[in-house]
Amino acid sequence: MATAVAAAVTFAGAGPVVGFVACAAALSLLAMMVGHGTEQLGSRMGPGATGVLQSALGNLPELFVCIFALRAGLVHVVQAALVGSILANSLLVLGLALLVGGWKNGTQRFASEAPRMTVTLMMLAVTALAVPTLAARLHTPAAAHPGALSVACALMLLVVFAASVPFSLRGDPAVVLDKEESGHAAWPLWLAIAVLVGASVGAAFVSDWFVEALSPAMKTLGISEAFSGLVVVAIAGNAVENVVGVQLAAANKPDYAMSVILNGSLQIALALVPMLVLISILIAPVPLTLVMPPLLVAALALSAVVSAFIVYDGESIWLEGVALIGLYGIIVSAFWWG
Numbered sequence: 001m002a003t004a005v006a007a008a009v010t011f012a013g014a015g016p017v018v019g020f021v022a023c024a025a026a027l028s029l030l031a032m033m034v035g036h037g038t039e040q041l042g043s044r045m046g047p048g049a050t051g052v053l054q055s056a057l058g059n060l061p062e063l064f065v066c067i068f069a070l071r072a073g074l075v076h077v078v079q080a081a082l083v084g085s086i087l088a089n090s091l092l093v094l095g096l097a098l099l100v101g102g103w104k105n106g107t108q109r110f111a112s113e114a115p116r117m118t119v120t121l122m123m124l125a126v127t128a129l130a131v132p133t134l135a136a137r138l139h140t141p142a143a144a145h146p147g148a149l150s151v152a153c154a155l156m157l158l159v160v161f162a163a164s165v166p167f168s169l170r171g172d173p174a175v176v177l178d179k180e181e182s183g184h185a186a187w188p189l190w191l192a193i194a195v196l197v198g199a200s201v202g203a204a205f206v207s208d209w210f211v212e213a214l215s216p217a218m219k220t221l222g223i224s225e226a227f228s229g230l231v232v233v234a235i236a237g238n239a240v241e242n243v244v245g246v247q248l249a250a251a252n253k254p255d256y257a258m259s260v261i262l263n264g265s266l267q268i269a270l271a272l273v274p275m276l277v278l279i280s281i282l283i284a285p286v287p288l289t290l291v292m293p294p295l296l297v298a299a300l301a302l303s304a305v306v307s308a309f310i311v312y313d314g315e316s317i318w319l320e321g322v323a324l325i326g327l328y329g330i331i332v333s334a335f336w337w338g
Contacts, residue, residue, distance in 0.1 A: 007209070017217050023210035030203045037195035040187040059264065059272055064204045065233065066276050070284040077229040078288060080335075082273050083296045084234030087331060089265040090122070090303040092235075093245050094310070095324030097257050101249030102318030110254040112314030118262040119308040121164055125269035126304045128153050130297045132290040150289040151281075154274030161270035227335050258311065265307075299331045 009022040062085055066078045101108050132149045135142040142149050187195075218228045245264075248257035273290075280288035306327060310320050 007205075017213075017220055019209065019213035019217070023206050023213060026202075026206045030199045030206065033195055033199040037187075037192045037199065040192040040195075059267055060200045060204045062234075062268070063272060063275075064208055065210075066272075067279065067283065068208060070276065070280050070288060073285045075280075075284070075286050075288055076226075077233070078276065079292050079296065080226055080229035081233045082268060082276070083292065083300060084230035084332075085268050085272075086126075086265050087230075087299060087303050087328060088234050089245075089261055089268070090307045091324045091328035091331070093264075094261050094307060095321040095326075095328065097245045097249035097261060097321065098310070098316045098324065099318050099321030100246050101252065101254060101257065102316060102321060104250055105252045107315055107317050108249070108252065108254040109315045110258050112311060115258045115262055115311040115314075116308075118266055119304070119311055121160065122262070122266050122269060123304045123308060124160065125157060125266065126300045128157055129269065129273065129290055129292075129300065133292050133294065133297045136291045137294060146289045146291045147287055150277050150287075150291070153290055154277040157270050157274040161267075161274075164266070164270065224335075224337060227332070227337075230335050231332050254316065262307075262311070295334060302327070302331070 009019050062081070066081060069078045069081070098108075131153060132142075132146055135149060136146060218224075218232070223232070245257050245261040248254075248260060277288050277290065280286075306324065310316065310324065
């Protein structure tokens with residue numbers, strides 16, 4: 001229903017701001033559906049497998065949005081959106097989840113082995129993403145070959161991602177659902193999967209309409225292109241994880257919340273970014289490279305380090321969530337002027 005309303009508003013020519021708001025509302029409602037489907041599926045699967053599946057489906061809108069933008073030659077917008085997605089997951093969404101979960105349930109404890117491995121892989125991925133930028137800024141011999149270096153980094157990241165999937169699917173052996181808890185599923189398995197797939201595909205279409213309305217809406221509202229790519233497009237493209245992670249934390253399921261949020265960031269860095277680097281060679285007038293503005297790279301490094309400190313002790317309080325949200329606000333404010 002939400003997708004139909006967004007389509008009607010978009011194709012009826014109701015105006016960029018109206019279409020922008022309608023598509024944003026539709027994305028939020030679709031994300032709530034994915035949240036319910038993930039909770040039902042999580043009652044049958046471990047947190048690791050649930051997080052991988054939900055993160056993969058949740059990143060579909062981001063994939064489609066970036067492909068459309070690359071075909072239009074908007075390489076810098078795609079770079080900002082990808083970095084913004086990682087920042088939004090690692091700082092804003094994780095912060096909101098810790099804040100809401102801690103405020104509602106007190107100190108939340110989770111098995112830390114799987115989250116520690118995830119944030120370690122995330123730090124390695126951020127390092128790999130930073131190498132082409134460092135090579136260019138330091139004027140090394142590799143600076144003359146940004147495309148080839150980006151492809152090499154992309155291939156290695158995909159290898160690491162493939163190696164990490166079995167661990168993510170297995171998750172932490174210490175996290176085992178009780179038989180009593182696993183019996184709480186009210187939906188058949190096929191229905192939970194159908195809801196997840198259907199809502200994610202719907203979010204992909206709505207995200208496309210959202211981006212169509214974005215540029216004229218931002219011009220009307222007076223928001224810069226850089227800020228809209230880093231913040232608005234990134235959050236809209238990851239609306240699924242944004243809502244689901246907070247829902248799971250509020251329901252006092254920190255293991256699932258951590259798995260969904262951290263896997264979302266990791267899949268963007270290890271899979272989505274390198275895939276788009278390779279795809280851009282075939283579809284984009286200007287191929288996507290990993291040579292980015294230094295401030296974007298520094299923001300990535302900060303988010304990886306801070307989120308690692310947060311999850312390493314296996315427990316969280318609401319104040320840690322406030323700190324993460326504050327850091328996110330500080331970083332994105334630096335891009336307000338472009």
